[in-house]
Amino acid sequence: CHVPVSPQAFPLPSLPRKQPTVLVVCGPAQNGAIGLVCARHLRIFDYEPTIFYPKRSPDPLYQDFTTQCEKMDIPNLLPTLCVCPLKVQLINDAYNAVVDAVLGAEAEAAEGREPCAAILSTLKLIRIPIVSLDVPSGPTPRSASLGQDGTPPPPRLSPCPAQHHHGLIAWHFVAGRFLPYDVQKKFELNPPEYPGTECVVALRAPR
Amino acid sequence: QDEAQAIDQELFTEYKFSVDQLMELAGLSCATAIAKVYPPSSFTTSRPAVLVVCGPGNNGGDGLVCARHLKMFGYEPTVYYPKRPSKPLFEGLTTQCQKMDIPFLPEFPAEPALIDELYGLVVDAIFGFSFKGAVREPFGSILSTLGHITVPIASIDIPSGWDVEKGKADGLQPDMLISLTAPKKAALHFEGRFHFLGGRFVPPALQEKYALNLPPYPGTECVLQLT
Numbered sequence: 001c002h003v004p005v006s007p008q009a010f011p012l013p014s015l016p017r018k019q020p021t022v023l024v025v026c027g028p029a030q031n032g033a034i035g036l037v038c039a040r041h042l043r044i045f046d047y048e049p050t051i052f053y054p055k056r057s058p059d060p061l062y063q064d065f066t067t068q069c070e071k072m073d074i075p076n077l078l079p080t081l082c083v084c085p086l087k088v089q090l091i092n093d094a095y096n097a098v099v100d101a102v103l104g105a106e107a108e109a110a111e112g113r114e115p116c117a118a119i120l121s122t123l124k125l126i127r128i129p130i131v132s133l134d135v136p137s138g139p140t141p142r143s144a145s146l147g148q149d150g151t152p153p154p155p156r157l158s159p160c161p162a163q164h165h166h167g168l169i170a171w172h173f174v175a176g177r178f179l180p181y182d183v184q185k186k187f188e189l190n191p192p193e194y195p196g197t198e199c200v201v202a203l204r205a206p207r
Numbered sequence: 208q209d210e211a212q213a214i215d216q217e218l219f220t221e222y223k224f225s226v227d228q229l230m231e232l233a234g235l236s237c238a239t240a241i242a243k244v245y246p247p248s249s250f251t252t253s254r255p256a257v258l259v260v261c262g263p264g265n266n267g268g269d270g271l272v273c274a275r276h277l278k279m280f281g282y283e284p285t286v287y288y289p290k291r292p293s294k295p296l297f298e299g300l301t302t303q304c305q306k307m308d309i310p311f312l313p314e315f316p317a318e319p320a321l322i323d324e325l326y327g328l329v330v331d332a333i334f335g336f337s338f339k340g341a342v343r344e345p346f347g348s349i350l351s352t353l354g355h356i357t358v359p360i361a362s363i364d365i366p367s368g369w370d371v372e373k374g375k376a377d378g379l380q381p382d383m384l385i386s387l388t389a390p391k392k393a394a395l396h397f398e399g400r401f402h403f404l405g406g407r408f409v410p411p412a413l414q415e416k417y418a419l420n421l422p423p424y425p426g427t428e429c430v431l432q433l434t
Contacts, residue, residue: 045427067223072410180307197239
């Protein structure tokens, strides 16, 4: 399942920088793996993604995702423990947007563990838009912690129909158009209708 | 044909793509192309019923994925899948379709007229670019029946039964062809109305290496209309 939301919210011609650069920050689990797949498709769509994937999963499937990205010349920032490459000003200057694929909805236990905590505190301070996959990564996903710190409202994406969310979110898309009807009914998901053959649908967009 | 096989090999061994990944993207492209040309509202049958005929290999797998996405897009696909490989990939795809209430026919409609009556479109997912040699049963009779239907046929990658490079003048004449990854030589002999490109996963470096010269896909679309 691929995730082409960035082009809908941030189409290539609208990007402020000359190069269509996007930083994709990937956590250690499934959310991070989705980020890797997203980065590969962004590359196919002619963006210039860079990945930051400091804690790699041992899962062979996710390792293959990493290889696919590397073979497509998607650079991987070195995760040196002493010097965090994620400096706020550097990010603001070099990229048009950041994809937050650090922690997903299941990640209660991982929060607070390095390097996620350091990454997340850096991301709280950046000024460029953040696109979060499934839930904004962070210790209290139900709060508006990102918005309250003055960062721009992040666009976000739900692989499954929307989880409850408060706070300043400019764009909200639902993705993951693969749920069979009986699963939707069983869990009373009531997802919105996807337009035509689109694999994402905007629940909220800025006016 | 050799080049197509070499590209595939490189995607699997060098780039570490899994068959599942590429098959999913290929099948999705096929369903998307079909939805663009034959939207559910355009069907003259009372419901947007589609017959998907799946062969014994990867082309059949593409067909199973396509059927599933067609269901998601509001069609009513029915699958005919007489020769099923006992591999987890194909068993999984079959289960996914069955769990989505996509019926699997126990036998192939005997008369072309029956197909014309029940379905608005047939998806030919029988043989792909690895096809060589003679057509084995039951596919010979199936292709013969399909040769006499009047509803449109959409072929995945290669019109089944065609020589992958030279085509087949007296073979299947589909209305639509969805070439996957890149058009094969046989596509030069395609005379149907709609030729689409799908399978938008070829890394730029690989495109260069094999001088594929693919035209650019529009925006974030996973298909490109060539004619």
